[in-house]
């Protein structure tokens with residue numbers, strides 16, 4: 001039986017499964033550590049994988065790649081009208097086995113998501129207390145479904161994208 005983070009809505013379990021499967025196939029330490037699964041209002045599930053670049057600013061987050069993939073598969077350019085729910089999952093290898101959790105969008109992604117889909121739902125991770133400071137242990141590539149099902153403490157919390165940047169003005173294009 002699959003394990004899901006507390007707070008994840010049952011109807012979004014497929015997004016978690018999709019992102020975790022994608023991470024299991026593509027994870028590489030310091031390169032591809034986050035996968036995003038996005039449900040469109042038409043019911044499609046579209047994905048994106050984080051690409052870390054050697055020049056830090058060249059890195060691209062999974063959420064932005066996912067938004068582009070939604071648009072690439074759409075019949076029109078109304079991205080905001082198409083994105084319903086965004087869920088990004090982070091995998092981190094620890095000495096005692098890897099851990100998975102929902103990861104909230106970074107500041108750059110908050111800006112991008114706000115511009116294109118302020119009414120979408122997105123998940124953030126709420127720690128039960130102070131975030132733990134656990135040392136990371138580098139590992140090599142793994143494949144298939146070898147990802148451990150250990151979840152990081154805390155809760156997945158769905159919020160409206162617009163609430164992530166309450167003072168930001170809607171973009172006029």
Ligand SMILES: [Zn+2]
Pocket residue numbers: 061062063105106107108109110
């Ligand atoms: Zn980001």
